[in-house]
Ligand code: TTP
């Protein structure tokens with residue numbers, strides 16, 4: 001058990017962070033002439049496209065994600081519909097992820113633009129911290145984010161919608177009963193349209209009203225989920241933030257336009273690849289312990305070999321010796337060289353210690 005898990009699971013400091021109209025915000029940022037205009041991102045009307053999202057100006061017209069583009073244009077004839085640029089969104093998401101990692105290693109991404117952060121171990125007040133995080137994201141990306149702060153994932157996620165866009169909302173543990181009392185049942189994950197209608201038929205609209213049901217009654221209505229619902233409608237959620245698994249290795253590689261016929265030619269390329277790997281390592285995984293280094297070769301006939309050894313340091317001479325070993329196995333012309341390191345498997349507790 002990690003130190004973090006010793007804390008009560010019901011009283012943690014969780015931030016749910018959600019970028020505002022993420023794809024659309026990126027497009028508007030990159031095309032300042034579009035600022036203030038209704039903008040959506042998705043497939044063209046002519047190709048029976050669907051919108052992935054739209055900005056808040058477009059939402060005023062009733063346009064929303066997953067809406068067919070032709071329908072969106074009926075509601076908002078001036079809507080500007082742009083094609084998606086996933087590579088740009090992914091790059092931006094990685095920049096944001098790096099910013100979040102400055103504050104806690106306990107980050108659970110939900111999608112490209114959404115994540116839970118467990119900041120229980122952080123000395124600062126969680127709402128102030130959410131503010132600092134949002135500001136850091138804006139300074140770096142010129143994109144706004146909204147945040148919800150609460151004692152668990154359920155509350156934090158619901159709270160992040162309360163002051164969207166570019167806002168945040170905190171529900172302290174003391175405020176949970178009042179917050180849940182008024183909350184529409186639909187806000188609870190697991191309650192979809194069908195369940196909402198079922199409850200409405202029983203005269204139940206808010207979580208406060210749902211709290212009058214006993215566990216067996218809820219099981220009768222919703223099966224096993226009824227037991228969870230009994231807790232959720234009281235604002236209790238025992239799910240922990242589950243961080244992404246740390247990467248096991250990091251590598252860099254290059255495919256050459258002309259095959260390298262000799263070891264000397266391969267060695268010439270080694271230094272540049274080595275510098276790339278070192279720069280990447282410093283930026284992304286500066287504090288991880290390295291267990292092995294390796295050199296991978298792909299040959300002109302598309303066969304491949306990897307020379308790998310434990311206990312070697314990631315130095316140029318050590319990579320050179322692995323290159324020699326790999327090359328001498330076949331001496332075939334080389335079309336690709338890859339250099340990499342493998343990390344020691346980290347214990348979760350070890351990953352968390354720096355913040356405690
Ligand atoms: P969301 O966070 O759901 O939406 P959003 O960021 O556009 O708007 P909000 O301000 O309400 O948070 O989704 C994030 C991105 O995921 C969104 O920009 C586009 C993409 N997406 C789809 O591709 N299809 C969908 O149906 C939805 C909902 C989102």
Ligand code: MG
Pocket residue numbers: 018019020021022113114
């Ligand atoms: Mg979003």
